[in-house]
Amino acid sequence: AAEQWRPVGRWARKAMALSTSSLSKKNASFSVSTSYKRLITGRNMETVNSMLQEYEEGVKFLCGEDTSSQDMTSISIKTSQLETPALMVRELNETQRRLEDCEALIIELDPGSKSSDTSKLTDYDENHEMLQLAFEERDEALESIERLERDLLQYLVPPDEDDDRGAVLEIRCGPGGDEAMLWSEDIFNMYYKHAQKQGWKFEALNISHSDGIGGYREASALVSGQSVYRRLRFETGVHRVQRVPATESQGRVHTSTCTVAVLPEAPDINKSVDEKDVRIDVYRSSGAGGQHVNTTDSAVRLTHIPTGIVVCMQDQRSQHQNKAQAFKVLAARLYEREKEIQNRQRAELRQTQIGTGDRSEKIRTYNFARGQITDHRIKHSEFGMDKMLQGDLLSNFTDELLFQRRLEQLHVAAAEKGDDEKQKSDGESKKPKGRKK
Numbered sequence: 001a002a003e004q005w006r007p008v009g010r011w012a013r014k015a016m017a018l019s020t021s022s023l024s025k026k027n028a029s030f031s032v033s034t035s036y037k038r039l040i041t042g043r044n045m046e047t048v049n050s051m052l053q054e055y056e057e058g059v060k061f062l063c064g065e066d067t068s069s070q071d072m073t074s075i076s077i078k079t080s081q082l083e084t085p086a087l088m089v090r091e092l093n094e095t096q097r098r099l100e101d102c103e104a105l106i107i108e109l110d111p112g113s114k115s116s117d118t119s120k121l122t123d124y125d126e127n128h129e130m131l132q133l134a135f136e137e138r139d140e141a142l143e144s145i146e147r148l149e150r151d152l153l154q155y156l157v158p159p160d161e162d163d164d165r166g167a168v169l170e171i172r173c174g175p176g177g178d179e180a181m182l183w184s185e186d187i188f189n190m191y192y193k194h195a196q197k198q199g200w201k202f203e204a205l206n207i208s209h210s211d212g213i214g215g216y217r218e219a220s221a222l223v224s225g226q227s228v229y230r231r232l233r234f235e236t237g238v239h240r241v242q243r244v245p246a247t248e249s250q251g252r253v254h255t256s257t258c259t260v261a262v263l264p265e266a267p268d269i270n271k272s273v274d275e276k277d278v279r280i281d282v283y284r285s286s287g288a289g290g291q292h293v294n295t296t297d298s299a300v301r302l303t304h305i306p307t308g309i310v311v312c313m314q315d316q317r318s319q320h321q322n323k324a325q326a327f328k329v330l331a332a333r334l335y336e337r338e339k340e341i342q343n344r345q346r347a348e349l350r351q352t353q354i355g356t357g358d359r360s361e362k363i364r365t366y367n368f369a370r371g372q373i374t375d376h377r378i379k380h381s382e383f384g385m386d387k388m389l390q391g392d393l394l395s396n397f398t399d400e401l402l403f404q405r406r407l408e409q410l411h412v413a414a415a416e417k418g419d420d421e422k423q424k425s426d427g428e429s430k431k432p433k434g435r436k437k
Contacts, residue, residue: 039149048089055086085155092148102138157409163230166265168332172218176256179245181215184258188219194391200225205325206315229264234401236262237363266331273331279303285314302326
């Protein structure tokens with residue numbers, strides 16, 4: 001009963017603060033959080049609970065005495081891998097119980113409340129303070145549940161074999177003349193600064209400078225580090241900028257674009273490309289670079305005969321260095337081409353919310369006048385153009401895109417499982433029944 005319930009711990013401190021405040025006990029309204037749609041339910045909840053159970057059994061086994069060295073090693077590795085999600089599941093279950101207790105208390109204190117979605121409650125006297133505490137505690141529990149479920153999604157979807165690889169970043173200017181080339185340079189520098197903040201290694205492979213006021217016609221780089229491709233893969237597409245160019249004398253806003261391609265680094269460069277299938281041409285480099293670069297055949301052009309893919313490299317000082325870098329880029333392009341063929345061969349279950357990452361797809365707009373960056377795939381905007389170009393806001397977009405991708409993968413997996421079970425049940429129903437004796 002409400003009369004028997006007494007606040008303890010953090011609840012007691014809140015109750016004491018409220019009791020000494022000047023809050024009016026009559027005609028008061030309580031802010032109630034909007035209803036939260038659970039991300040993990042049904043079979044998915046059973047899956048995460050099984051992780052917790054397996055983790056607890058592993059800990060119990062490792063604390064025992066009768067363990068062989070082989071069992072100890074394998075179970076220790078498995079238990080260590082399950083520790084992070086298992087502790088999150090444990091916290092999720094505890095928070096769920098706390099949420100249920102809060103909702104039960106709200107109904108107990110306010111018998112007229114039939115649902116926890118009530119947005120306003122008025123005219124309370126005796127139970128005003130306790131009811132407000134219950135609502136605050138419930139809102140905190142809902143926030144914790146949402147955070148934990150978002151974090152647990154990564155353990156419910158199958159990992160991509162390319163997630164932990166490095167990435168080859170290729171940027172090319174689009175329509176817009178000199179302004180498009182300047183924009184390509186800005187985007188290239190944005191990724192460079194973002195890589196520095198993430199602790200990644202950023203190695204420029206090839207930069208083709210503009211002959212005009214500056215900027216890049218095209219540029220490529222190899223980014224290495226932890227989870228590079230997993231976090232940069234969503235950058236593939238058209239990046240549109242709306243701003244007043246440096247060359248504009250009348251203050252008119254121009255729209256320019258550049259295309260970004262993010263390719264997973266090939267797993268083994270030496271084995272990915274057979275040199276018998278590659279025609280190697282050498283020629284003299286153009287542009288800045290000094291007498292040695294411009295008077296020797298240091299530039300390299302690779303042509304992959306079976307596919308027709310061409311890679312040119314002239315950024316390094318020696319032919320040997322350019323050849324090695326060109327083979328890296330060629331291997332990455334061939335690997336990406338093989339992945340695209342495999343993806344086309346699979347039956348497309350549904351078009352993902354994030355998009356396919358095709359280069360013709362406009363994914364993001366950078367509006368300098370408003371200082372607004374909008375990702376059109378997830379309808380997400382951030383403000384602060386300087387921070388974005390310094391690489392500070394890119395993680396905000398990446399986190400949201402990763403969440404949407406995992407959610408879509410979860411829905412696809414559920415649909416596949418439902419179809420498999422339906423086919424199985426239909427097959428069993430069509431089996432001929434045996435004759436009765």
